[in-house]
Amino acid sequence: MPMEKTFNAAEAEPRLTAAWEAAGAFKAGANAKPGAESFCILIPPPNVTGALHIGHAFNNTLQDILTRWHRMRGYDTLWQPGTDHAGIATQMVVERELAKTNRRRTDFTRDEFLELVWQQKHASRNNIRHQLERLGASCDWSREAFTMGGAPGDPDAYEGAPSFHDAVIKVFVDLYNKGLIYRGKRLVNWDPMFESAISDLEVENIETPGHMWHFKYPLAGGATYEYVEKDVDGKVILQETRDYISIATTRPETMLGDGAVAVHPSDERYAPIVGKLCEIPVGPKDERRLIPIITDEYPDPEFGSGAVKITGAHDFNDYQVAKRGGIPMYRLMDTKGAMRADGAPYAEEAAKTQALREGAEMSEAEIDAINLVPDVYRGLDRFEARTRVVADITAEGLAVMTSSDDPRLGKPKKQKAEEEDAPTEVPLVEAKLIMQPYGDRSKVVIEPMLTDQWFVEAEQIVGPAIEAVRSGETEILPEQNKKVYLHWLENIEPWCISRQLWWGHRIPVWYGLNMAMMGDKLSAAGLTPESPPEDWDGIDIGAELAFDGLVQAGEHSHCAAEFGGVSEKFLDDLAALPAPLNHARIVEVEDKEAAIHTLAEALAAYAAEDDPTKLIYPVWRDPDVLDTWFSSGLWPIGTLGWPEETEEMKRYFPTSVLITGFDIIFFWVARMMMMQYAVVGQKPFDTVYVHALVRDEKGKKMSKSLGNVLDPLDLINDYGADAVRFTLASMAAMGRDLKLSKDRIAGYRNFGTKLWNAIRFAEMNGVYEAATPTAPTTPSQTANRWIIGETASVREEVDAALDAYRFDDAAKALYGFVWGKVCDWYLEFSKPLFDSKDAEIIAETRQTMGWVLDQCLVLLHPFMPFITEELWAATGDRAKLLVHADWPMFQSSQLVDDNADHEMNWVIGLIEEIRSVRAQMGVPVGTYLPLLQLDCSADGQAAYANSAALINRLARIEKIEETDALPKGAVTVTVEGATFGLPLADAIDVAAETARLEKTLGKLGKDIGGLSGRLNNPKFVQSAPEDVVDETRDLLSSKEDEANRIKSALARLAEMA
RNA sequence: GGGCGGUUAGCUCAGCGGUAGAGCACUACGUUGACAUCGUAGGGGUCACUGGUUCGAUCCCAGUACCGCCCACCA
Secondary structure (H helix, E strand, O other), X not given: XXXXXXXXXXXXXXXXXXXXXXXXXOOOOOOOOOOOOEEEEEOOOOEOOOOOOHHHHHHHHHHHHHHHHHHHOOOEEEEEOEEEOOHHHHHHHHHHHHHOOOOXXXXXXXXXXXXXHHHHHHHHHHHHHHHHHHHOOOOOHHHOEEOOOOOOOOOOOOOOOOOHHHHHHHHHHHHHHOOOEEEEEEEEEEEOOOOEEEOHHHEEEEEEEEEEEEEEEEEHHHOOEEEXXXXXXXXXXXXXXXXXXXXXXXXXXXXXXXXXXXXXOOOOOOHHHOOOEEEOOOOOHHHOOEEEEEEOOOOOOOOOOOEEEEOOOOOHHHHHHHHHHOOOOOOOEOOOOEEOOOOOOHHXXXXXXXXXXXXXXXXXXXXXXXXXXXXXXXXXXXXHHHHHHHHHHHHOOOEOEEEOOOHHHOOOOOOOOOOOOOOOEEEOEEEEEEEEEEEOOOOOEOEEEEEXXXXXXXXXXXXXXXXXXXXXOOEEEOOHHHHHHHHHHHOOOOEEOEEXXXXXXXXXXXXXXXXXXXXXXXXXXXXOOOXXXXXXXXXXXXXXXXXXXXXXXXXXXXXXXXXXXXXXXHHHHHHOOOOOHHHOEEEEEOOHHHHHHHXXXXXXXXXXXXOHHHOEEEEEEOOOEEOHHHHHOOHHHHHOOOOOOOHHHHHHOOEEEEEEEHHHHHHHHHHHHHHHHHHHOOOOEEEEEEEOXXXXXXXXXXXXXXXXXXXXXXXXXXXXXXXXXXXXXXXOXXXXXXXXXXXXXXXXXXXXXXXXXXXXXXXXXXXXXOOOOOOOOOOOOHHHHHHHHHHHHHHHHHHHHHHOOOHHHHHHHHHHHHHHHHHHHHHHHHHHHHOOOOHHHHHHHHHHHHHXXXXXXXXXXXXXXXXXXXXXXXXXXXXXXXXXXXXXXXXXXXXXOHHHHHHHHHHHHHHHHHHHHHHHHOOOOOOOEEEEEEEEOHHHHHHHHHOHHHHHHHOOEEEEEEOOOOOOOEEEEEEOOEEEEEEOOOOOOHHHHHHHHHXXXXXXXXXXXXXXXXXXXHHHHHHOOHHHHHHHHHHHHHHHHHHXXXXXXXXXXXXXX
């Protein structure tokens, strides 16, 4: 059956995918040779937020190339697929969907909402899997993993799936028990849209136009001081009596929470007032808060006024100063970023701070409960509050004033012609670009917020992750990323891992009311609740109780069932309580409020009935979930079945290589390194290959949640998966971003067609009539010997390139070989050979061609799996699918025939030269001419004789004749060691021919000048390596030879004229 | 403010001490029995700039300019 002219990708791709799937071709260990080394790649799990973009296509193409390459080479290969639950991103997708119908997350119960997220996960996961299959990704889907696998509710759960949930819980509990995870009230980045903490990495600092306001903080009681400003030489440039201290701020609304004003200890200007009190110039006039003027190293005397307001609860710098100076931190905003509206009226709350300043003892929680937002601002959005605060202060005359022509105001320059207005007094409000923190997902301004969060002591576990990369135990490519990685890890900060979301691994921690204090109360009261239960509300929650999630059945459910296996520490604590409370039943309730209520009821019942079995100890679970990256950080061991001692852990861990984008080096790579070492004490991978970003046409970054993503499916539909893959591979130069162009994809689609037609040509010439092609013996024809050697060379090139992760080099080598060598030359050479009527020549050429094309299919398969598998099946009875074919190991040293190589290159040169001359002289393509041999070296004559049929056909030569003199109508053709003439039908245009030859001579002359100049320099001959000198000499002599031939030709022309 | 990368043919990019490359685009010719998703031939580059090292620099070093990215607490 004759082959079609082109490959029908749309028809073949699904069929081939199904065939691979049916054969189990991608299963872990498929095609492994006995005792083979393992090769394992973990897919960077795509987020279940939607579909894959072209960056994923790139990433997975590279992984697939490596996977298929190793599988064909007989490694015990596993490409582990899966998806990431992507907490914040996925929750956002679902919430956005709900918003379309005017619904919100809070319209649902937590469980109801999660049900919706699971549906999103299911749909997205199907989508992702389908897309990866379309791309030809040879993942082992029978081992699919999910970062929340094992959590209840997963619609894609299957028997034997790795339980990520177990792994995550176990790691949390272990790290908690080792003191590496702790809970505390810290200043964190708060996202007012998600109403959740986020980590430093999830904050983008963007330069935003803003303002810097300057306000006067009046000194308490109308006190004054001499303000003296000096220049660098100590000369007084300003001296005045002031009753205020000038403060600059970009965030006036935070003034409400100021705890102090700080100046540098060396700042003489403010020395007279350090230790005094000043007044925050906002809020009800009668209840202005007084704050101390303190010293701290932080303020820069050169910047602004040199005095800084300290708002510990809303600024990271101020937080540090406040901690150092024992300055109270007052939280001003609620979870949505609005000014707080809770608590007592302002006057009452402000009074508490007065007491505090005068030495009253207050707990952290009590201070946090103070709401210092004046009543008029309460409930306002933070930006609205800013406007109002500025307006109020300015109206009161407490803004620092300046002249209206002050350049700091950033006013547009006045037209020159215009009459200058006399400068007036205006408030000093500098127009300024400010580095504003934004949430990378929500795109809203992040608010530093003092809240209770969970942290990982990253500093304590980071050591081995640093050491591994420093020592090369784990290699990071390209090298420059090593520095980026190390710099971040060496300066690592505590990692905030709690998120106030619903979608994610819920933190496996339960809280109870403080047992020690409760014990006192209960025993003092004779185990009778004499005081109302509300009293206990004020009790600090001291102990966090980590239940061992792994021994506890159904621990993640919300049922109020008794707990089976709780932590030993908890049991010890419980046992230490006075009887009979030490025998209380543990019951889970919704939250703290429910706990108090439950306990009160239980105590009442116990007291009334004197029945110890009525005694209940209520606990409630932390409502927060873990940062997604906490679980993704366990991807290496989690996918392989840890904490179970699985066969896969033994075979594939540590894994071989991770292929990922540079944008998640910190988020993911660094965390995986840290956590794998912390949990199993081993590196997660040998090599990390960091690829660049695929950008859109404009060079803009594509982002998952932004929407400017390209759908790789469209490209696959238009050009076929192979073309898309080959394009991406050939653009995968290390360390540089790539911009994708459709022209390029079309070009590689054409490459597939070229290959297809080469096979079609072979098929038409009986190459596949015999049995499956085998490796050739030494053929008689030079062309056959030559192409065998070229094949061996390209195989070495491809292996070397892939070994070095040079996907682009490998792709280019294959492209150049298949198109430039096999199709352009070898197939053309074979035509006269097939026409030769010599059965032996035909047989050897068929055999050679069959073998060479087979090698092309094998070598191209990792890059273009579909078309090659299709052609593999079309060209013979194959023992195995191409996906499992043996990768060749032949050496060029065994198969390259130097003589054949040299000879064919001479033949190719001659053909090209003749073609060039013919084209320039306008000889019709179809016209056969005799070739006149004026002189020719012995090698040349032999080469010609060996390949006469090839040359004559490709160069349209009728026959070759020796001659002593070229006739009038002949143009000259020169090649290495030979001069030929081509007689044209009529007398040639002497002028045109002279011009042509002189142009060539001119080029040669330039070359010769350079080469001989170099050789004439004694220092070159002396210092350059010998082979370089020899090479230069050879080159010079061959150029001179050619130049001489052309000069002779020019002389002959001159005689004619 | 620190760090990293880029600047090579019209476009997208390789090369990185010893004759400047590829793909696409462009020009001319061509339905030659694999392929017009093609063939043949051709045009096109002081390898950003300035110094230095070297027998020799697009390539190494230093600096400059412009572009891009990452990190960072100047109120």
